[in-house]
Amino acid sequence: MSDEKFRVLTSDSYAGPGDAGRTGSWRVLRPVIDYEKCAPAKAGKPACFLCWLYCPDSVVSKTIRPEINLEYCKGCGICAEECPSKAITMVEESSFAEGDDQ
């Protein structure tokens, strides 16, 4: 019954990285993955992926060598907490050079 001339703007967001804006700038601690310890990276085959599963912002890729999209990662640290291999360390953002987002 909706009339096309009504735009009815609402704030809906969909599951996916970045649907709340570029939230990477909120980050105080940066997750850094040690691929020597990370299970799928070490085994070279799909395994574990708990970081991907738990990330509330869906910014961890389900790939061999999981990657974190720092444009949107808020630095909550859940991935580091959940990683059974203790492969993820939360590092102070201030220790990275400005503009270094990888």
Added chain:
Amino acid sequence: MFVFESGNVAAATGVKLARVQVIAAYPITPQTPLTEKLSEYVDSGVFDAEYVAVESEHSALAVCIGALSAGARAFTATSANGLLYMVEQVHWTAGARLPMVMCVVNRAVGAPFNIWNDHQDSISQRDAGWIQIYAKDHQEILDSVIKAYRLAEEVCIPVMVCYDGYYLSHTYMPFDIPDQSAVDAFLPPYTYRHTLGPANPTSLNTVTLPGGRPDIHGDFAPGYMELRQCLHEEMKQAIEVYQRIDGEFAALIGRGGNPIAERYRCDDAEYVAVALGSMANQIRDVVDRLREEGMKAGLLALSLYRPFPSEFVAAELGGRKGVIVFEKAISFGHSGALYADLQAALYPCASRPLMWNYILGLGGRSYQSDDFYDAIRQSVERRPASGDNLGWIGLNR
């Protein structure tokens, strides 16, 4: 079918005819008989709806927000401090563009504790982003509830149907109940364009940043300010939509024609009284009396308060000699809210009428037809030169 019943039953009848699917309400005087009647309808099986008994008004509207988001037509009703307890959800409903319909059975706001009638409760929510319709008799209550669903669902803006506590809620008056088939033809089943469901997982109204942003598809997703501007623009367009809907209602059910305001003996009137709600019924008689005495008096009984029909009001009242505004609410430290709105609407007119503002009936303070008569007479005969022309009717009695 004509029945002789209370205003609260008229509202409940409208809700039933609108085939509401979810009702969540918390009883508060003078709304209580409305929710009791709905609960009775549901319990006896004559009304197929889910009745959710909640522990507060805040929860009542929260339940309705959930129901509407999931695609069910919903209803609640409240009064006074119940409405104020609900306020966070009241604003939320508008921002979420949910087509809610709620009856506000007007009652004075505490402190001090007072259960009697005035308009301070709904007027305090004037800027919440809801459409506000004020009914002045039982037939208008019933018809407005049904029309409100059509309007809310077409423009995706919630609607408050306001009517005076006791004066209308508890008095008995004959009114016509339209056939269900006619109402069904007027009001199709509810579908909502943003319906939440497992097939379309969505987060609704999460943190929305000051700026716009690209969404996950790369499209521009509006920021907070775009949503506000859109609500404002589409609320203004709702005036036209409501007029069209009222016309369709009249064609199917045979009543209507005054969706914005009832004009009573306005055509050649020099002095026009303006009021919301049931006060208008008394002012009609007063207008007749003044006419018999030779004053060209008229009444503009405003039904649609938000969106404010500024153009209609300017066309109707610009060029008159005087406008007398009667209100059962006040914007403390300024004037009656309606008075201020009318002044703003009339400012661009080439010929502005003199204007007077009267506050009356707060907390159920009694008023008689003579009070309206005296106020209009005194205003017209003693034109104040100063800007402070706010009068109080019925103080110290």
